[in-house]
Amino acid sequence: MKIAPSVLAADYLRLGESVRAVENADMLHLDIMDGHFVPNISFGPDVVRALRGESRLFFDVHLMLTHPRRYLESFRSAGADGITVHVECEDDVAETLREIREMGLQPGLSLKPGTPVERLVPFLPLCGMVLVMTVEPGFGGQRFMADQTEKLRFLKKAAPGVLLEVDGGINVETARICRDAGAEVLVAGTSVFGAPDVSAALAELQRL
Numbered sequence: 001m002k003i004a005p006s007v008l009a010a011d012y013l014r015l016g017e018s019v020r021a022v023e024n025a026d027m028l029h030l031d032i033m034d035g036h037f038v039p040n041i042s043f044g045p046d047v048v049r050a051l052r053g054e055s056r057l058f059f060d061v062h063l064m065l066t067h068p069r070r071y072l073e074s075f076r077s078a079g080a081d082g083i084t085v086h087v088e089c090e091d092d093v094a095e096t097l098r099e100i101r102e103m104g105l106q107p108g109l110s111l112k113p114g115t116p117v118e119r120l121v122p123f124l125p126l127c128g129m130v131l132v133m134t135v136e137p138g139f140g141g142q143r144f145m146a147d148q149t150e151k152l153r154f155l156k157k158a159a160p161g162v163l164l165e166v167d168g169g170i171n172v173e174t175a176r177i178c179r180d181a182g183a184e185v186l187v188a189g190t191s192v193f194g195a196p197d198v199s200a201a202l203a204e205l206q207r208l
Contacts, residue, residue: 002026009189038138052079084108135168144169156182
């Protein structure tokens with residue numbers, strides 16, 4: 001199991017300090033939102049570049065963008081190690097995944113809770129990771145949708161060589177549910193950065 005704390009839930013007034021507090025994690029998850037694909041705006045390549053100087057972690061960049069392909073080079077140069085796009089985006093998904101891999105980055109593909117998991121199947125050979133959302137993307141602190149774990153079980157069989165990541169409402173209790181369904185990477189936002197002791201909250205998840 002790998003733990004990827006989500007910067008979306010960090011203290012933006014002390015962002016560098018927050019990221020340094022989770023340096024014992026496996027990845028750092030960075031949600032990029034355009035206010036169009038999802039009803040929220042987060043941050044862009046400049047913030048990713050600034051955080052790159054504060055962390056040695058694998059930067060797991062999740063582009064919740066209508067046209068992610070336009071921004072691949074910007075995030076690559078900012079320090080991304082992997083870039084995940086959505087199957088529902090308006091770009092050519094296969095070409096976008098190929099371009100991410102050609103950049104030397106890990107290509108990932110995600111889907112919203114309302115999207116059938118079967119839509120991912122044609123693209124699985126192009127993926128290094130698949131991200132299952134267990135909340136509606138756009139805002140942190142939402143309630144975990146347990147029914148979405150069926151997608152993890154499906155993907156565990158359909159794509160045995162692809163890393164399975166899950167994001168949304170992850171805490172110690174829901175992490176166990178996702179682990180048992182086949183998840184290999186847990187994105188945890190509020191349960192880590194919202195805890196009184198960030199390092200202790202991270203360690204508790206890692207003990208799973």
